[in-house]
Amino acid sequence: MSVVVIGAGIAGLTAAHDLASRGVEVEVLEARDRVGGRMHGIEVAPGSWADAGAAYLGERHTELLRLMADMGLKTAPTTMEGDSRFALSPSGSESVPGRFPPLNGVALGELFDLLDEVTRSVRPEAPWLTPDAARLDSMTAAEWADENLRHPDSKLFFPLFLGEMMAAAPADVSVLHMAFYLRSGGGLRYLNAFEGGAQEWRVEGGAHALCQALADGLGDRVRLGEPVRAVEQDDAEVTVHSATRSVRADAVIVALPPVLADRIDFRPGLPAPRAGARTAPGCAVKVHLIHPSPLWRAEGLSGWSVSADGPLLSTVDDSPSADGVGVLTGFVTGDEARRFGALPPAQQRAEAFAQAARLFPELPEPVGFHVTDWVNEPYSHGCYAALFGPGDWVARGPALTRPHGRVHWAGTETSTEFFGLMEGAIRSGHRAASETASLDHHSGSAR
Numbered sequence: 384m385s386v387v388v389i390g391a392g393i394a395g396l397t398a399a400h401d402l403a404s405r406g407v408e409v410e411v412l413e414a415r416d417r418v419g420g421r422m423h424g425i426e427v428a429p430g431s432w433a434d435a436g437a438a439y440l441g442e443r444h445t446e447l448l449r450l451m452a453d454m455g456l457k458t459a460p461t462t463m464e465g466d467s468r469f470a471l472s473p474s475g476s477e478s479v480p481g482r483f484p485p486l487n488g489v490a491l492g493e494l495f496d497l498l499d500e501v502t503r504s505v506r507p508e509a510p511w512l513t514p515d516a517a518r519l520d521s522m523t524a525a526e527w528a529d530e531n532l533r534h535p536d537s538k539l540f541f542p543l544f545l546g547e548m549m550a551a552a553p554a555d556v557s558v559l560h561m562a563f564y565l566r567s568g569g570g571l572r573y574l575n576a577f578e579g580g581a582q583e584w585r586v587e588g589g590a591h592a593l594c595q596a597l598a599d600g601l602g603d604r605v606r607l608g609e610p611v612r613a614v615e616q617d618d619a620e621v622t623v624h625s626a627t628r629s630v631r632a633d634a635v636i637v638a639l640p641p642v643l644a645d646r647i648d649f650r651p652g653l654p655a656p657r658a659g660a661r662t663a664p665g666c667a668v669k670v671h672l673i674h675p676s677p678l679w680r681a682e683g684l685s686g687w688s689v690s691a692d693g694p695l696l697s698t699v700d701d702s703p704s705a706d707g708v709g710v711l712t713g714f715v716t717g718d719e720a721r722r723f724g725a726l727p728p729a730q731q732r733a734e735a736f737a738q739a740a741r742l743f744p745e746l747p748e749p750v751g752f753h754v755t756d757w758v759n760e761p762y763s764h765g766c767y768a769a770l771f772g773p774g775d776w777v778a779r780g781p782a783l784t785r786p787h788g789r790v791h792w793a794g795t796e797t798s799t800e801f802f803g804l805m806e807g808a809i810r811s812g813h814r815a816a817s818e819t820a821s822l823d824h825h826s827g828s829a830r
Contacts, residue, residue: 384407384408384633384634384819384820385407385408385409385410385631385632385633385634386399386402386407386408386409386410386632386633386634386635386819387409387410387411387412387621387623387630387632387634387635387636388402388409388410388411388412388635388636388638388793389411389412389611389614389623389635389636389637389638389639389647390411390412390413390420390637390638390639390793390794391411391412391413391415391418391419391420391594391598391605391607392418392419392420392421392422392594392638392794392808393419393420393422393437393593393594393597393805393808393809393812394420394638394793394794394795394808394809394811394812394815395411395413395420395636395638395793395794395812396411396418396594396597396598396605396812397450397597397793397808397809397812397813397816398636398638398793398812398813398815398816398819399411399597399601399604399816400597400600400601400812401812401813401816401817401820402816402819402820403600403601403604405816405820407819407820408632409601409604410604410606410630410632411598411601411604411605412606412609412611412623412625412630413605413606413607413608413609414608414609414610414611414762415607415608415762416607416608417607418594418595418597418598418605418607419436419590419591419594419595420436420594420762420763421437421757421763421766421767422434422436422437422590422591422593422594422805423435423436423591423755424589424590424592425671425753425755427671427673427703427708427710427751427753428673428707428708428751431703431704431707431710432588432589432591432592432703433589433671433701433703433710433712433753434585434586434589434590434591434669434701434712435669435671435753435755436590436591436669436757436766437590437766437767437804437805438585438586438590438701439461439581439582439583439585440458440581440583440584440585440586440804440805440806441569441573441576441579441580441581441582441583441584442579442583443569443573443581443801443806444581444801444805444806445806446806446809446810446813447593447805447806447809450593450597450809451586451593454593454596454597455596456586456587456588456592456593456596457586457587458584458585458586458587459584459585459586459587459703459704460583460584460585461577461582461583461584461585461699461700461701462677462680462685462686462700463482463577463578463685463687463700464680464685465679465680465682465683465684465685465686466478466480466683466684466685467479467480467481467482467685467687467688467689468684468687468688468689468742468743469485469688469689469690470688470689470690470691470692470741470742471484471485471486471539471540471689471690471691472691475741476688476690476741476742478684482577482687484540484689486536486539486540487534487536487537489534490533490534490535490536490537491536491537491540493534493537494532494537494540494541494544495571497531497532498562498565498571499571501519501527501558501561501562502562502565502566502570502571503566504519504562505559505562505563505566507563507566507567507799507800508799509780509781509799510559510560510563510776510780510799511776511777511780511781513559513563516559516776516777517777519557519558519559519562520557520558520559520560520773520774520775520776520777521557521773521774522557522558522773523553523554523555523556523557523558523773524545524551524553524554524555524556524557524558524561525552525553525554526558527553527558527561528541528553539691541553542717543689543691543696543697544575545561545717546666546696546697546714546716546719547575547689547696547697547714547716548564548565548568548574548575549561549564549665549767549768549770549803550665550666550667550714550716550717550720550757550765550766550767550768550770551663551665551666551716551717551770552666552716552717552718553717555663555666555717555770555772556663556770556771556772557771557772557773557774557775557776559771559776559777560770560771560772560775560776563776563799563802564802564803567798567799567800567801567802567803567807568801568802568803568804569581569801581804585701588703590805606625608626608627609625609626609627609628610625610626610762611623611624611625611626611647612624612626612647612648613647613648613649613650614635614637614647614648614650614790615650616635616651616788616789616790620632620633620789621633621634621635621788621789621790623635633789634789634790634791634819634822635789635790635791636791636792636793636815636816636819637790637791637792637793637794638792638793638794638811638812638815639794640763640764640765640768640769640794640796641656641657641658641662641769641779641796642657642658642662642764643762643763643764644657644658644792645657645658649787649790651788653787654782654787655778655779655782656779657779657783658775658779659772659774659775659778660772661772661773661774661775662769662770662771662772662775663765663769663770663772664757664758664763664764664765664766664769664770665757665758665765665766665767665768665769665770665803666716666717666718666720666721666758666765666770667714667715667716667720667757667758667765667766667767668694668714668715668720668723668724668754668755668756668757668758669712669714669715669754669755669757670694670695670712670713670714670715670731670735670752670753670754670755671701671710671711671712671713671751671752671753671754671755672710672711672712672713672735672736672739672749672751672752673708673709673710673711673749673750673751673752673753674708674709674710674711674746674747674749674750675708675709675750676702676706676707676708676709677700677702677709677710678709678745678746678747679700679709679711679743679745679746680700682743682745682746684743684745685700686698686699686700686702686711687699687700688742688743690738690742693715693719693722693723693734693738694713694715694719694722694723694731694734694735694738695713695714695715695735695738695739695742696714696715696716696717696719697713697714698711698712698713698714698739698742699711699712699714700712711739711743711749713735713739720757720758721758724756724758724759728754731754732752732754735752735754736748736749736752767803767804768795768796768802768803769796783796783797784797784811784814786818791815791818791819792811792815793808793811793812793814793815794808794811795807795808795811797811797814798810798811798814
């Protein structure tokens with residue numbers, strides 16, 4: 384049996400690795416000149432890497448941890464010792480112990496109670512079957528906030544929280560998608576936590592190292608610089624047409640975000656599009672401010688900050704090691720990501736440096752600066768994951784993993800477990816590989 388995998392992100396590479404280990408003939412076609420997809424590393428100093436894409440994991444991410452162990456990779460702790468900085472009012476920034484913002488505690492408690500209530504109502508294995516799904520999927524998170532949030536502090540903090548968790552502007556996602564995303568990822572507390580939560584560790588050496596290790600194991604079965612234009616199938620086989628050649632196989636796994644999958648010419652055509660008019664790219668731009676060492680730690684600061692105004696809506700200490708280069712990662716999300724991504728590089732640098740100076744006046748100017756714009760990345764169409772807008776789950780959810788003849792689907796957007804995370808992508812790769820390996824496409828039945 385032979386399978387073509389479209390996309391060399393972690394989902395596609397996981398599927399290819401599984402298939403190859405079962406003796407299936409497999410070939411991976413990747414449009415970029417690198418593997419990893421939305422897992423991408425930047426060398427910020429000789430031998431020191433920062434995650435420009437997906438970065439964090441926790442103990443519930445069992446498939447990711449298992450795959451890392453298989454590839455000989457280790458975790459590195461996310462350092463969060465020291466005070467946090469918050470710039471949530473015109474009076475400037477202030478330092479507080481821990482990560483709880485200096486806002487009205489009752490108002491934020493009510494916000495999280497409301498979020499918890501709607502999150503618990505979702506059926507994570509099939510969000511479209513959630514009670515009241517049609518109403519929840521027709522309303523945006525912005526409309527939900529207007530209807531439910533009363534206190535100015537909860538109204539201020541809600542879009543910042545949603546940007547941090549989902550890289551979403553509230554107007555871009557339905558309430559059903561917001562609630563599903565939070566439920567799928569383990570709930571509000573787990574997703575938002577460092578110690579004991581979904582952000583407890585990073586991959587030592589960068590998350591991209593996992594994708595590179597998988598690709599190295601596959602060798603010349605991974606072909607770079609081959610964007611796929613069309614997928615043609617009949618009763619006998621499937622033919623994948625890239626920009627340079629055509630490949631025949633028994634089945635194909637498409638491991639791409641929904642909007643990118645829709646750009647492929649499927650023959651025969653898909654019964655319904657993978658994305659809708661309101662499906663948006665995950666709105667994230669990552670900024671890395673490089674210092675000779677983590678200088679903020681000597682000032683009693685954790686490097687964590689939250690700001691009401693951009694571009695850097697939050698920052699975190701992503702330094703590779705205690706005695707090496709200092710990396711302060713800034714997250715630009717939601718509408719601010721669209722604005723910032725459209726600026727010329729010199730203006731991006733000026734804005735980021737000016738804000739860092741206001742937040743951390745103790746620090747000198749960074750010695751290095753990197754911007755990774757996922758909003759305008761043509762072969763990702765956003766990060767962390769696609770944002771499902773009003774109507775998307777009810778209309779498209781039931782078919783997200785349903786094969787189209789010989790075409791099967793992978794990618795974090797097809798996983799109802801840990802949607803939008805590396806763990807969800809890996810689980811989708813396992814599922815897609817299992818589907819294709821167990822099917823006899825000549826007879827159309829399971830072996």
